[in-house]
Amino acid sequence: MKKQTNVRLLVATIGVGLLLLTGGCGSQKTAATSVEEQYIPVEVLPAAVQTLVETTNFSGKINSDQDLSLVPKMPGKVSSVHIQVGDKVSAGTVLFTLDTTDLQKAVDMASFGVRSAETNYQRTKEQIDLAKTNLERQQQLFAAGAISKAQLETAESQASETPLQLVQIQWDQAKVSLQQAQEGLGNAVMTAPAEGTVTAVNVKPGEMASSALPSVTLTQLNALNVTLNVPENIVNSLKVGEEAKVTIPSAEAQELTGRISNIAPAADARTMLYAIKVAIDNPEGKIKPGMFAKVEIATKSRSDVLAVNSEAIVTKNGKSLVYVVENEMAVEKEVTIGLDTGAKVEITKGLNSGEQVMIKGQTLVGQGSKVKIVGGSQS
Template identity: 25%
Template sequence: MSEFILRLQHLTRKQQAAIAALLVLVGAAVYGLAHVGAANKGNSEVSSQSRKGAQNFTPTPSEWATLTIEPVSEKAFRAEHVTEGKVAVDEDRSTPVFSPYAGRVTKLLARPGDSVTQGQPLFTIEAADTVQAQNDFIAAMTGMNKAKSALDLAEIQYKRAKDLYEGKAVPLKDYQQAEANQVQAQNDMRSSATALEAARKKLRILGFTDEAISAFQSKSTINPEITIYSPISGTVVQRKIGPGQYVNAGASDPVFVIGDLSTVWLIAFVRESDAAIVSAGQEISVNVMALPGHPLTARISYVSAAIDPATRRLLVRATIDNREGVLKPEMFATVTIYSKGDHPAAAVPK
């Protein structure tokens, strides 16, 4: 006890006053507990010392050992703002797939949730729009073959006319005519090659792969059924068509959405009253029901320029690593946004 008094003597007056106030509060609390214990001694257990007198409370040695006295001090705290949010597809790493022409769906080759690679078939469609493109390609290919045959013949005639002219067997005009025919055949060959390449590019734009074009070039048969392929590698996030469904070219709604879910967006909806304290770069903590007790950390990468007029919320966004695939689009989340800088406040020791 003397050691405790010596410690008190070395404290400042403010610290001694704080300790005295704390002891008064402890004494008042003990006194109140003693009265409650006396009124309810049939329902609760009291220490051996308190049973001797209803108005007295003497702590046991073990209770004295747990008693510590510390002054209330000022500490820096980080302000937290809790709001709701959801997991969404990272639109920077996802692609909507549209049908480049109108037609009826004949086969579905991928389902929602499937992992696909770039160039993998998604569905087939019977489209009349491709018939004209295929016909143009066949016509260009036929013109190319004719031009090649004409060029081969012109080169043979030119070589023969040159030999005869050098042997003085034919006049100069026959040699010049053969030379002109060769030049014309070469020009026709270049024109037909350009037309064939243009027809080939048109087929590529319509969704034909190089393998499909090569197979079509060898068979030279028109097939109205065309396969649509995945433009990127990822996961089928959405599929909005069914077998036999008619789709329009240039529709605003995609038929498939392919996304790379190795990263996802966390979209938080900040209350209008907290909008002023939110900025890009702030740290956030994210809790989802799929990972109880394991909060995820990220930083705000985007803050909307306007409040949503329907919900009166400010949309903010962060990118979260999802290589393990635990986070799924449309999952609900609880988001804690930490304000920049620390704010001093009185702290009571634990």
């Protein structure tokens, strides 16, 4: 009985040993497999030849080059105002009128002066015509010896046209005075010289209107511009006609496309900045002078250059590096960078077109690290 018990213990011991041996071998195999399958997941994009554009953002103010500040040609008391702020007017629309009482009196007096001068001219002409007829008779009598030389000279003096020339000048002057008076009367009615929107009305009935203050301001709102101020290191990179992206938050408008319409040839003496204007259309009239705008303008560009995403650049020990994938391994490459647009970076040296450049996971790898591409684009 004791012998059977010992045999059973021996069999159990051998079984446990075999089980432990088998389990140990399995663990070693799993660990080896884990080591073989270790890698760093990365995303890649191929280095490619493309055009890079660097843009700069500015803030500016909306205004109109076609603001018309209207003043009466002559001062006077306002009798009526026919418009208000916000009205859209066309050329010839009556804006306001001045009192015409004194102006009409001036016209009446000038008209009387013209009639008087004309009457004087006609009377003088008749007198000279009679004097010329008398001169012909006096000349015949003088030839016959019937009158003296002095009598002939008197007749010649009376027939002179000099007095007629003088009254002609007086008549012409009277006509000019009438024309001026009539123009003054006409100027009592202020009309719009062009199409526009009324943005200011500074006169009221009963008040005096003069050239000291614009009576009415008109603005053409369908075509406006943004005025910007740029530094000297940027102004020479801008060109008239170049496109610009314009955003006006207060107008709740979508991004607009404007064009540079003017570049100041000299800097402002106070700010040392150069004023430029970006023209924009305003077909819906939502944009108003005085609003602020954000403008994005291309200030640098490079064509046909090799470029990568800016996030691909890793800086180590003052060097610019990228990591590319070759045979599922990370390969470190030192590169020289050129234009940096923020999103893209120009590579001038150290990289070839088409190489798979890491854009994610690149900070986790080193030379020779085993990697696996899990995202991005490989072509």
